[in-house]
Amino acid sequence: xxxxxxxxxxxxxxxxxxxxxxxxxxxxxxxxxxxxxxxxxxxxxxxxxxxxxxxxxxxxxxxxxxxxxxxxxxxxxxxxxxxxxxx
Numbered sequence: 001x002x003x004x005x006x007x008x009x010x011x012x013x014x015x016x017x018x019x020x021x022x023x024x025x026x027x028x029x030x031x032x033x034x035x036x037x038x039x040x041x042x043x044x045x046x047x048x049x050x051x052x053x054x055x056x057x058x059x060x061x062x063x064x065x066x067x068x069x070x071x072x073x074x075x076x077x078x079x080x081x082x083x084x085x086x087x
Contacts, residue, residue, distance in 0.1 A: 033071075040069055 003009045006026060014021050028036065044067045049056040 037069055037071070041067065044069075 003026075006023065010021050010023065010026060013026075053059060
């Protein structure tokens with residue numbers, strides 16, 4: 001998952017939820033991150049190889065199987081945009 005346009009992402013979430021969402025609420029929680037990585041792992045380990053061959057266990061792999069999941073985060077200009085207003 002790569003979100004290039006956080007403003008569009010925020011606007012989409014606001015449209016779905018019907019409530020105002022601030023940029024700091026766009027962060028994934030640990031539970032959400034765990035669910036996302038678990039789904040990615042399942043897709044890579046259980047689903048993708050079946051798209052390549054009908055019976056993946058009927059052939060021997062040319063190389064040892066490997067799955068790599070990468071997690072990274074970055075912020076443009078290292079600043080928060082549209083910060084939540086002080087109450």
